[in-house]
Amino acid sequence: LFMSIFVIGALGFGLMTVLATSQSESSKVKARTENSRALDFISDEVRRAKIIETVSTNAGTNFNSTDKTIVLALDIPSISSSATAAANGRIVYYLKSTGLGNWKGPQVLYRWGPPLNANGEYTAGTWTEQALLDGINNTTVSSPCATGTVSPATPTGFYACITGTGANTNTAQLFLTGQTKTASGEYDDTQTNDSQVVARARDTLA
Numbered sequence: 001l002f003m004s005i006f007v008i009g010a011l012g013f014g015l016m017t018v019l020a021t022s023q024s025e026s027s028k029v030k031a032r033t034e035n036s037r038a039l040d041f042i043s044d045e046v047r048r049a050k051i052i053e054t055v056s057t058n059a060g061t062n063f064n065s066t067d068k069t070i071v072l073a074l075d076i077p078s079i080s081s082s083a084t085a086a087a088n089g090r091i092v093y094y095l096k097s098t099g100l101g102n103w104k105g106p107q108v109l110y111r112w113g114p115p116l117n118a119n120g121e122y123t124a125g126t127w128t129e130q131a132l133l134d135g136i137n138n139t140t141v142s143s144p145c146a147t148g149t150v151s152p153a154t155p156t157g158f159y160a161c162i163t164g165t166g167a168n169t170n171t172a173q174l175f176l177t178g179q180t181k182t183a184s185g186e187y188d189d190t191q192t193n194d195s196q197v198v199a200r201a202r203d204t205l206a
Helices: 002-048
Strands: 051-053 069-075 091-096 107-113 128-136 149-151 158-163 171-181 187-198
Touching: 002 069, 002 128, 002 171, 002 187, 069 149, 069 158
Parallel strands: none
Antiparallel strands: 051 069, 069 091, 091 107, 107 128, 128 171, 149 158, 158 171, 171 187
């Protein structure tokens, strides 16, 4: 009886350990996949722009920059030349660490911009603030850019090294660091994805 209890207990402990490890690794893979997909989405939108900006000055009257850390503001010709440009001038990517509602944080990556249809084309719908990715790292990165200007000035989990000046500010190296939480709520993994992207548009779209 004693040996049976010992063997069953050992097997049970081993099974629980395997399940916990499997759950943790699955969570990491999912987070890394989401990071990669988010970076691909942002990169695609940067390519549609003609200028990469680092402030929301031209973002339009509908955009509220309070409690937001601006990373990218994209001048996309089909939008900035439209009749609604005064209200909606730039697509903006930014981080928030307060007022997150049900998101876990510590930071959440948001996009301000128009909705897209199934073909990836901009529609005339109402511009909204949408959470793109949760669990963004909030650790400050020291001297992140070998070349170019870092945005934001104090980079954390999502930032860009931007090169060019004025109307020729059109190349960015994007960095995105996401975190994974265990079942107990502790952070146990971070991964950084990066991608170099060039704003390809000019005055008008083809």
